[in-house]
Amino acid sequence: MTGLLRIEARRNPAPLVLPLLALLLWLTPLAQNTRPVALWLDRSVDVGASVELLGPFAAAAAAWTASRDHRRKMTDLLASTPRNPYARTLAAWLVSLGWMVAFYVALAAVYLSITATQATWGGPQWWPVIAGLVALIMCSAGGFALGLLLRTRFATPLAAVGTLAVIMGLMSMAVNSNAAIGLLSPLYPAFGLNALVFYAPQPDLSILKIVCYVGVLGLALGLAAWHFRADRPSVRRAGAALLAAGLAVTATAAGLDATARVGNHGVTVPAFHNAAAGHAVPYTPVCSHTRLPVCVHPAYDGGSELAVLSSLINKIAGPVLGVPGMPVRAEQAPAAPSGVQGDPPVLPIQPFIIQGTSLPPAPAESIDADIALSLFVPAHVDPEHATPAQRGLAVYLLRQAHDNPSGVWPLDQAITAAAARFAALAPAARTAWLTTHLAALRAGSLTPQDIP
Amino acid sequence: MNPLPTRLVWLHLRSRHAPLATALIIAIAAVLRLMQPWAVGPGPFAGTLPLALATGAAAIIAASTQSPFADPEHATWPAPRLRLIQVAAFVLAAAGLLALARLGHDPLAAIRNLAGLTGLALITATLISAPLAWITPLAYVLYCGAMIDAQAVSLWSWPALPSANHTATVIALVLLGTGITAITRFGARDSQPTPT
Amino acid sequence: MNVEVRGLVRTFRRTRAVAGVDLSIGPGVFGLLGPNGAGKTTLLRTLATVSRPDSGAVTLLGRDPADHRQRREIRRRLGYLPQTLSYYPAFTVDEFVEYFALLKEMPREQVPGAVARAIDRVGLAGRARSRLRTLSGGMLRRAGIAQAIVNDPQLLLLDEPTAGLDPEQRVEFRALLREIGTRSTVVVSTHLVEDVGAACTQVALMLAGRVVFTGTPGELVARGVGHGAGDAPLERGYSAILAGARS
Numbered sequence: 001m002t003g004l005l006r007i008e009a010r011r012n013p014a015p016l017v018l019p020l021l022a023l024l025l026w027l028t029p030l031a032q033n034t035r036p037v038a039l040w041l042d043r044s045v046d047v048g049a050s051v052e053l054l055g056p057f058a059a060a061a062a063a064w065t066a067s068r069d070h071r072r073k074m075t076d077l078l079a080s081t082p083r084n085p086y087a088r089t090l091a092a093w094l095v096s097l098g099w100m101v102a103f104y105v106a107l108a109a110v111y112l113s114i115t116a117t118q119a120t121w122g123g124p125q126w127w128p129v130i131a132g133l134v135a136l137i138m139c140s141a142g143g144f145a146l147g148l149l150l151r152t153r154f155a156t157p158l159a160a161v162g163t164l165a166v167i168m169g170l171m172s173m174a175v176n177s178n179a180a181i182g183l184l185s186p187l188y189p190a191f192g193l194n195a196l197v198f199y200a201p202q203p204d205l206s207i208l209k210i211v212c213y214v215g216v217l218g219l220a221l222g223l224a225a226w227h228f229r230a231d232r233p234s235v236r237r238a239g240a241a242l243l244a245a246g247l248a249v250t251a252t253a254a255g256l257d258a259t260a261r262v263g264n265h266g267v268t269v270p271a272f273h274n275a276a277a278g279h280a281v282p283y284t285p286v287c288s289h290t291r292l293p294v295c296v297h298p299a300y301d302g303g304s305e306l307a308v309l310s311s312l313i314n315k316i317a318g319p320v321l322g323v324p325g326m327p328v329r330a331e332q333a334p335a336a337p338s339g340v341q342g343d344p345p346v347l348p349i350q351p352f353i354i355q356g357t358s359l360p361p362a363p364a365e366s367i368d369a370d371i372a373l374s375l376f377v378p379a380h381v382d383p384e385h386a387t388p389a390q391r392g393l394a395v396y397l398l399r400q401a402h403d404n405p406s407g408v409w410p411l412d413q414a415i416t417a418a419a420a421r422f423a424a425l426a427p428a429a430r431t432a433w434l435t436t437h438l439a440a441l442r443a444g445s446l447t448p449q450d451i452p
Numbered sequence: 453m454n455p456l457p458t459r460l461v462w463l464h465l466r467s468r469h470a471p472l473a474t475a476l477i478i479a480i481a482a483v484l485r486l487m488q489p490w491a492v493g494p495g496p497f498a499g500t501l502p503l504a505l506a507t508g509a510a511a512i513i514a515a516s517t518q519s520p521f522a523d524p525e526h527a528t529w530p531a532p533r534l535r536l537i538q539v540a541a542f543v544l545a546a547a548g549l550l551a552l553a554r555l556g557h558d559p560l561a562a563i564r565n566l567a568g569l570t571g572l573a574l575i576t577a578t579l580i581s582a583p584l585a586w587i588t589p590l591a592y593v594l595y596c597g598a599m600i601d602a603q604a605v606s607l608w609s610w611p612a613l614p615s616a617n618h619t620a621t622v623i624a625l626v627l628l629g630t631g632i633t634a635i636t637r638f639g640a641r642d643s644q645p646t647p648t
Numbered sequence: 649m650n651v652e653v654r655g656l657v658r659t660f661r662r663t664r665a666v667a668g669v670d671l672s673i674g675p676g677v678f679g680l681l682g683p684n685g686a687g688k689t690t691l692l693r694t695l696a697t698v699s700r701p702d703s704g705a706v707t708l709l710g711r712d713p714a715d716h717r718q719r720r721e722i723r724r725r726l727g728y729l730p731q732t733l734s735y736y737p738a739f740t741v742d743e744f745v746e747y748f749a750l751l752k753e754m755p756r757e758q759v760p761g762a763v764a765r766a767i768d769r770v771g772l773a774g775r776a777r778s779r780l781r782t783l784s785g786g787m788l789r790r791a792g793i794a795q796a797i798v799n800d801p802q803l804l805l806l807d808e809p810t811a812g813l814d815p816e817q818r819v820e821f822r823a824l825l826r827e828i829g830t831r832s833t834v835v836v837s838t839h840l841v842e843d844v845g846a847a848c849t850q851v852a853l854m855l856a857g858r859v860v861f862t863g864t865p866g867e868l869v870a871r872g873v874g875h876g877a878g879d880a881p882l883e884r885g886y887s888a889i890l891a892g893a894r895s
Contacts, residue, residue: 003750003759011738020591028598053594060586071583073734077795080696081751082723088751152469153518154476157511157586164504164590165483168597172490172497187497232716 004083004091012092014061014099021103024053030111037302037353038118041191041201044125047108048132048206051139051186052167054107056160058100058136059143063159065096066147066224079231086228086235089148093224097140104136121197121283121299127206128190131213135186138213139163141220148227180257183267184212191266197299197351198334200279205267208260212253218246264334285331290314292321292347295331300351313349315401316371323431325438326375337370339442341379348374369407372397378442389446392418399423418448425452456530456537464534465541473516473542480508481549492557500597503611506550506565507573507589513542514573514585517640536636543570543628560615568611568624569593574631582640649674649707650803650833651695656704658690665690667857668704677829679848679865680837681886686854688837689731692807695835696728709802724753727801731808731837733792737781741772741791744780748795766798767791769824771817785812793821797828804834810843822847841882844868853889860893 030046030053066089069075078085112124143159150158167185174182182188183205190206222242229236260269285295288310296306313330320326327340327347337350352367372394373383386394391411396419398405405411405419422430433452440446465471484491484505491501517535525531547566551559569589577585592611599609607613610620651673658666666687680688693699694706697713709725711718735744745766749759767776770790775783780791789812796804806825810818818840825847828834838844844851845865853861853868861868865882872884875891 003756004747007739007743007747007750011736011743013738017587020587024591024594024598027595028601052597056590056594064583068736072736073732074736076693076696076698076730077728077734077748078751079698080723080726080728081748082720082753083751152472153515153583154469154472154512156583157508157515158476160586160590161504161508161511164594165501165508168497168501168504169487169490172487172495172501175495175497176490176493232720 001087001091004088005095008092008095009098012095012099013064014096017057017061018099018103021053021057025050025107028053037300037305038115038120039197039299039353040115040119040122041125041197042353043111043115043119044128045189045191047111048128048135048190049187050104050107051132051135052164054100054104054136055139055167055186056164058097058140059146059163060156060160061096061100062093062140062143063147063156065092066144067151067155068092070151071153084235085231086225086238089224089228093140093144096144097137100136100140101133104133118302119299120301121297125191125201127201127203131190131206131209132186134210134213134217138217138220141217141224145220145223148224178262180260181254183257183260183262184209184253189266197283197297198280199265200276200281202266202268202273204269204272205260207272208253208256208267208269211256212250215246215248215250215253218242218249220246222246287329292317292327293329294349295329297332297351300332300353305353309349312368313347313371316368316397316403317347317375319397319400319427319430320375320434323434323438325442326434337374337383339374339377339379339381339383347371365404365407367407368398368401368403369394369405376441378444387444387446388412388415388448389418389441389451390444391415392448392451393422393441395419396422414448418451422451456533460530461534461537465538467520468516468518468538470516470538470542473512474545476512477509477542477546477549480505480512481546481553484550484553488553488557496597496601499600499612500593502554502562503565503569503593503596504590506562506611507569507586507593509546509550509566510569510573510589511586513539513546513570514577514635514640515582516542517574517577517585517635518582518642519639531639532636535639536632539570539574539632539635543567543632546570558615561611561613564615564621564624565611567628569627571624571627571629571631574635575627577640578631578634578638579641581642583642585640650709651678651835652705652707653695654705656691656694656706657702658687658694658699659702660690664857666694666701669854669857669859671852671859671862673833673835673850675829675831675833676849677825677834677836677847679844679851680835680854681839681841681844681851682854683890685856687857688854689807690857691854692728692805692835692837693730695803696726696730696805697722698728722803724799725802726752727796727799727804729792729796729806729809731811733788735780735788735791737779739780740777741767741780741783741794742776744791745794745798749798752799754799762798762800766794769797770794771820786814786817789813790817793824797824800832802832804828804832806834807837808839809836810838810840818843819846841880841886845882853886855890855893861889 030050069078108129146159147155167187170182170185171187173179174185174188191201222239225235225239225242229239256269256271260267283297286298286301286306287293287295288306290310292314294310294313325345328344330347330349332351333348338348340347370383373386373390376390376393377383377386392415395405395415399419400423484502487501491498519525547563550562550566554562572589572592573585576588596609596612599605600612605612607619610623613620649672651671653669653671656666656669669691682688694701695708697719706713708722711722713719713722742763745763746759749762754762767773770793772787772790772794775787780788783791793809810821813821822843825834836848848865851865851868852859868885869881872881872888875888877887878884
C-alpha cells in the first residue's frame, strides 16, 4: 500500500489547484479579515468556513481521481491484478485528500499564527477548525463516490458545483427561513458571533456537525466500496457495514439537529450541552477618554477599533449629552441593540469589528442608525421598533453628524420635517425641550408633530 | 454553405452525450426553481446559490464539447459547424430553462450569467480541457460570492449585478462570443489534433 | 495443464461471443487466431479473470477463478496485455511498470529489480524516465508488454501484442515469447500468422465463438496444401480451415 501511495503522491493532480485556491483565499474576506481586531473565536470560525472555497475543489479533485481508471480505459487491465480494487482506489483518493488536508492545515496554521500576533484576549478555539477539517474530508469523500459511480465526463463538474450548491443552499435555508437543517452547513457559525467573547463558547454545534459529517463520510466510502462489491466478499461486507454505519450516524445527527436551539449565545444541542459552557466570562473593559466614554471588551482593543467607535458615538450623540437620562457611558454588550438602561444610564453598543479606520458604507448606515435610535427608545427595546417621533430625533442626530439617515426607516415627510424643525432650534432650546420631554418621548407618547 | 444533414447533427450530439447533458441541465434548473425561496433577497448565500447553479450548467455545456474521436474528426469539414450548432443549442436551451427557473427574480440576470459563465467555461475548455472547464467559472463565482459578502460588488464581479446594468451584459456577451469562437475554431483541448 | 477450459460460453445481450470452447494449454506459446469478432478477445478476457463466463468450467494454474481467494492467487501469477492498451499519460515508464508490479502484490524488495529487468527486456531502458505521453505507439506497446511480464508470470495473456511494433522489434519480441514460453504458458491472440509461425508451439483457430482448429503450426500449414487463399503457407492453412468451417 505504501508503494501505491508513493506513486500516487508523485502523480496526483490535486496540487495543481492549490495555487488557484491560495489566490482565491487572498482575494476573499478571509484574507481581508486578518486586520485588527482579532477575535480568536471569529478567526477560528473563519478557518472552518474556508471549506466554502476548498470543499468544491476537494470534491472535484477526488471525483477526477476516482474516475481516472474509467476515463483512461484502464478498468480491464486493472481488474486482472490481485490487489483489492477498493484499496487501490482508496490509495489514490487518500493522496488527493492528503493534499487538500495539508493545504487546510497550512491555512489554519498561517491564519491562527497571524491571529496570535494580533489577539488581545483568549485563545484559539479548535472545535470549528476541526469541524471544518471533517467537512473538507466529507466533501472529498462525496466527490470520490460520485466519480466512481457516475462514470461520465460530467462527474467532476457536478461534484464541484454540487458541493458548493449544497454548502450555500443549506446556509441560505438557515438564514432565510431558520431551517434546522441549515445549521449543518459548514458556513453556519459555530458560536453566536454577537456573544463571541462575553460568554464561554459552546461547542455543541461543532460537535453536531462533526457527527453529521462523519456519517456522510461513511455513506460515501460505503457507496464507493459497494461499487467494487462484485470482486470480493470482504469489500462487499465492508461496503455494507460502512453504509449501515453511515446511515445510522447521519440519521442520529439529523435527529439531534431537530433538537438544536438557536440562542443569543449560539446553538445549543441538549445531547452535547455542557452546563458549564455558556457562562459569562468576567473581564475589565477598556475605555476611551472622550466626552462620552466608550468602553469595549479587551478583545476588541486592537488597531483603531476603540478610537473609531468612540469618535463615531460621540459625533452622533454629542448634541444630547448632558441631558438627564442620556447616557454617561457607552459600553459593548453582547445583547441585541436596545435603549439606554441602568442607573447611571449606559448606552449599550452591539459588538462589531471595524476593519481599517472606518466602517464600510452599508453596515455603517445601519450601525449609525442603531446608535442614534438607541438614545431615544426605551430600555431593552430594539431600535427597529422606534416610534415616528423617536425616528425624527434620530434623523436629526445623524444629519448633524453628517451621516446618511437612510438607515433609519421607514421615513416619511412628518419624520423628516420634525428633524428639520428640531435642527432649526437653538441649542439651549433643544436641550431644554429634551430635558422635559425625554421620558414621554421614550414612553412613546409623542408624535412627530409634538417635536418643536 | 450547404446545410448539414439532420442525421449528422444528431449523431454528433449523441457522441457528445447530449441527452445526458440535457437531462443534467434540466435537473439544475429544477433545483434552482426548488431552491427559489432561499435564493432571493440580500445576503451572500442567496446571491451566490443561483450563480453556482449557473456555473453547473455552463460546466456541463463545456464538458460536452469533448470529442471522443480526435484526429479522424479534425480531418473533416463540418466539425466546426457541428460544434457551433451544439454549443448554440445548449446555450439557448439552458438559458431558457434557467430563466424559467428564476421567473419573478430577475430572469434576465440568470440568462446573462449563464452566457458569461459559459463563455468562461468554453475558453477554459479550449485552453485546458473540456472536463476541467468548470475550474475558471467556479473560481470566479467564489470570488463574486466573496464580493457579495463584503458588499463590494463592482464590474469585476459583474454576475452579482442586476440585469439593468448594461455593461455587465456587454461583458457577458463578449465572454460568450469569445468562448463560442474559440470552441468552434479549435475544439476542446484534449480533442485537438495531435501535433506531429 | 495451466489452462483448462470446458464448454465456455460468454454472451453479450444476443451475441454469443464465446459459444462453447474447450481448450487445454500447457507450458509454451499458444497462438490464438481468428477473424474479427471470432471471440478471441472475449476468451482472453475470461482467462485474464476480467470477465466471468456465463457457463462452462475454467481452471487456471490449477485454481478456480470463480473463488475469490483462488482468483487472487491466479492474478498474482498472471500477466495481461489487452488489445487496447490504456495508461496514465503523466506516469513515466518505470512508474507505470512499478505500479503494476505493486498491484500484482510482488514482494516490495523484489519490485525495483523486476521493474528494471522488464523494461530492459522490452528495449525501453533508455526511456525508463520518459512520460508515457511522450512515447510513440510502438514504445507504448512495449511498455504494456513490460507491465505484463514484470512479475515473471506463469500465465501470460497477450492480445495483439505486436501492433505498432516494427519488424525488428517483432523479431525481438518473438524471441522474448519463446524464452518466456520455456517455463510459462503464453497465450497470444493475433492477426499476424507469421507471429504464430515464428513463436508458437500450438495454435487454435476461432470462428464465431468456437474453436475450429487446434494443433501445431505445421499441422495448420498442412491443412492449406492445395487449398485456400494466401501468400504464405500459414495463411493458406488459415483460410482453408475457415472456408471449411463456414461451409
